[in-house]
Amino acid sequence: MSELNQKAVALYGNNFLKEVTERVEDGEWVSMCMQCGVCAGSCPLGPHWEHSPQKIFRMIMAGKRDEVLTSDSMWMCTSCYSCIVRCPRKLPITHIMHGLAHYANRLDVAPKGQPTRELARVFWNNLIKTGRVNELKFSLAVYFKDGFSQGIKNLLSMQVIALGLMKAKRLNPMEIIGGHKCKDVGGIQKMLAKAQEIEARRQIS
């Protein structure tokens, strides 16, 4: 268990609803849910994930901390906003789902190897280095995230597209060394550090 997670458990004990209310972005809305189920019924990915927003909110109220934080459902949200539009109590459901995903990630209890979580992590690590997304390195990192042989398979299956992109000058092979960056990389990194510092103040330290 991560240090942050231990602290959160020590601080809130069984009161997971309070923890979500205070620590998760837009988490204060969760207690407004009246369990009508319109979000679950409206979600286009609904049949494909285990915990609908309705279920997640009920689980939070029931104090099912581990089940909620390790659920992969929040990571499946595509931000289509159908739930927000239809929620009769105007809960910002999409934002709450992302808030929960972020919180689980921060406590390092989010499901390991969950594809959308991995994708987000790779994207972020790629972006913060130069302030620009290096598409070549990003694609390679995604292909090889499940090991070397799977990476080679992925590469081979995508090679026609890659060559097409190169021909159309949409993909520069020279990006593999360094790559393009924004004018003030140091400035971007300072900005991100500051943002993290502000975020940490809101969170358990």
Place this chain on the structure above:
Amino acid sequence: MTASIATSQTILVVGGGISGMTAALEAAECGKQVILVERNATLGGRTALLYRYFPKMCHPTCGMEINLRRIKANRNVRVMTMTEVLEVKGLRGDYTVKLKLSPRYVNSNCTACGECAKAVDAEIDNPYEYNLAKTSAAYLPHNMAYPMHYVIDPSIIGTSDADKAKSACRYDAIDLDMKEETVEIKAGAVVWATGWKPYDAARIQPYGYDRFDNVITSVEFERLANPHGPTGGKLLRPSDGKEARNIAFIQCAGSRDENHLRHCSRICCMASLKQTHYVREAYGDDAKSTIYYIDIRVIDRLEDFYQQVKKDPAVSFIKSKVAKIVEDKEGNLVLHGVDTEGYHRYATTHDLVVLAVGMEPETNGIKLPEDMLLDSSGFIEGSTLPEGAEGIYGAGAATSPLDVNRAAQSATAAALRAIQVVHKTSTVEGAR
């Protein structure tokens, strides 16, 4: 005419539905002069359009008849139909009210013989059937209409249809030269009983009221069940006239929803439970009613009615707000959603869907006296004037979503308040 009805001891009642009629009668039977104004061509309001009341399942004809008899027998009430309030000015005890009288084109010679209706070719959507049926442009609003006089729809004035109606009338009751009039009256107190309207179901986009013929509202279902209604009391679906045996009732259609009406309309649960009786009466054990709900909210003593319906094997309850409705090729409707009791995903087919639409206050969309205080849904909460200075009182469903019983209670209370105002002004002339 204006002079004869002007007196500061008069109580003006706005709205001639069950609340307005009750308030007017209670005040009049205490000896007060009352003017009862109604925008439509008849008294009775939405109550008269119901098939049956809950919880006793009696017909509105009965209660309406008693009230109409009381009105006919009481010389203190003056009824003005087709009359709207344009403006209320003044203070407690001394109001000047501007009224607009729309022409009926039929005078009090009318015996309701119906010859004009037969003579006229033009048809209009019948507002007293929630537009489910057409009626002749010369029409009697409904069987319980008061006054029992026909109305000529303004759309045929100046056409040959109007002349046909006039020549068909043997009692010289049709006056095509009637004009709109504005009159001013004086009143000491005002009871505002403008009631409610069904929420516009087309705005609930996922339910497709505007797209699917077989999605109807609860007030329309009352008309279908009514033997005097467009289908002669048979539960036939609008798309193909097929018998609707498997009917879904969707609760909170518009109510308890920040995107629509933020209040609980309070009566819709009971209304749907009542309507399951109609389905059972029509088809016996072949009937199938399914109620989709968030919570069943039946108020206090009505809980017993709910428990009885729950025992009926023809009625099932699904705890879920339906997410969306899709129409199949036969015009059946597939309801999609997730059942909160067990989180089961369902896609269930029904012949007909009845949306238990919420009650929107009629105060949304009409001009109100300035000192009226409304709540966030538009219901009358009270007055903006300090306590004791007010002389306009809300009554019935204009103040809160109420059933007939509670509307009558609320109206009686409002009448008593209004009586207290005119009592005061009758001793101290012109005070406050």
